Amino acid sequence: MSSSGYGQKEKVLSRIAANRLQKELTEWQVNPPCGFRHRVTDSLQRWIIEVHGAPNTLYEGEEFHLQVDFPEHYPMEAPQVVFMQIPPLHPHIYSNGHICLDILYDSWSPAMTVSSICISILSMLSSSTVKARPPDDDQYVRNCRNGRSPKETRWWFHDDKV
């Protein structure tokens, strides 16, 4: 299911990527984004992050988990970020954990960090007014069988409200 694999070839992080991630991790430990907790693993290349639904939002009291996989050439390429099961019910989050959020794909910039991604995701959750899957969830998920990465999806971003 969505939390594993995605059939991606695991390539070792480049030196630049490792340096940068080490820095981010250190920074995270000093100053973690509010509502998130990095679950300690021995892998710098895959982070598991707990997400706590913000108070006074639809997701208050709920806990989710993000899986962040870093490519060899991070931060020149965006990390792959998906929700592990069970993803939040949200119009931009598919039941396989894929997240439709432009900064994870076309709008990625190397100045972004895991921390900034987390904040964007929490913001997306918090501004939701309805707990629902995207209308094309079934169709999309069906087409992602066999573990396709969301980075291979061509996303269309059109809603800046949520």
Place this chain on the structure above:
Amino acid sequence: MTSLGGTYWCHQCTRTVIPRNRDELTCPSCNDGFLEEIDNPEGGESNEFMGLGGMHDAFGFAGGDVDLGERADAPGGVSAGFRRYQPESRGMPFPGRSGHPAVLQLLEAMSAVLQQIQPTQGGQEPGEVDLGGGGIRARGQGGIVEDGTGGFNSMLMLQGQMQNFLGGGGNVEVFFDNGTGIPRRLPGNFGDYFLGPGLDQLIQQLAENDPNRHGAPPASKSAVEAMPTIQISQEHLGTDAAQCAVCKDEFELGASVRQMPCRHMYHADCILPWLAQHNSCPVCRYEMPTDDQEYNQSRASGQSNPTPTASTYPMTTNPGMDGGGRDGGGTSGGFTFWGSQGLERQPSVETSSGGSRDLGSSAPTRSGSGAQASSGSAAAAPASGGGIARRISLHLPWFRAATSPAPAPAPPESSGTGGGGNRNQGSGNRNNGGDEHMEPHPELD
């Protein structure tokens, strides 16, 4: 199938070849199977199945409403995925930009187009894509595809009316031919036809070999070279500018850094690789000039468009179809198969595009015009389609291998470049390549 004895382009060797063996279309020099038919004097043969009656039959649509997603499960339905590419989203580096669901819209318009063109069959100049020369087999979901002849010497034929794509309309048709010349519907789940390790790898390659597939095009070399090199001085330190936003290291006093026109500074080693991929400032998204003419044009025209606004598309509307055309956006068309593997190919289409890339902003601004858009562009497309006839055959031997015990051959190394081939011809054509790779999925909301 078909076009035996024709001339093919080998994407591996990047040259024209004549396959030695008719049954197995492989390049005589590299033995690779990634061949593209470049000339087929015997076109009539394939066109036979393109009889419009056949199209209807093959699709089973008579009405205006097509939803292949649903059809996928319908008995006897064609469970293929079709979609038209978003003309180009690359030019939308700002968040919250807009787009639209394409698939259903394409399908709607497609059926509208079919209806439209029915009486004027002769007017069509179809482009065509053949996939799977001679041996598409299915596996999965319990089995081998039934086949009247036992051999299932089938062919998948994709007929794309490129002029429609280019004009902003679009349609793709898929047929299976079992060798009798009679198009047949696909039994079972279309997606299952494309299972196979080789195919997986192909897709992987197409997707992975192209780090530039998302976002804006590279900054032009001259613009990058023109960026001044600055020495970090005391006044830089202690400000926001004191850190390289890419590597997150503090600049050292006296260090040489590169300054972008927006005045953001980075280590050369940090910014140059990025600008080689994308033209935007990592911090503020200031866009450097690019050599990508199409992108530049679309940006120019995009700026005259209304600001994208958030919008919601009901699944049934069809703003997608007008995305390119109405914007003057002759852009590259594309074929997508999205089965479970999401195989897709975009043939190297020569877009005689008038240019503007859809910045994505165009679509939402017309969100209200859905229904009208679909019939409108659908109607217009065939009429205006004077244009491009193009047929491409992809013969992918591993389709066959999917059911054979032998391991599927690894996809050619060049498959990535094959798929994105146009990109390599220079930045001007990069759009085709850029379009080609990206997969389904419209995000709806």
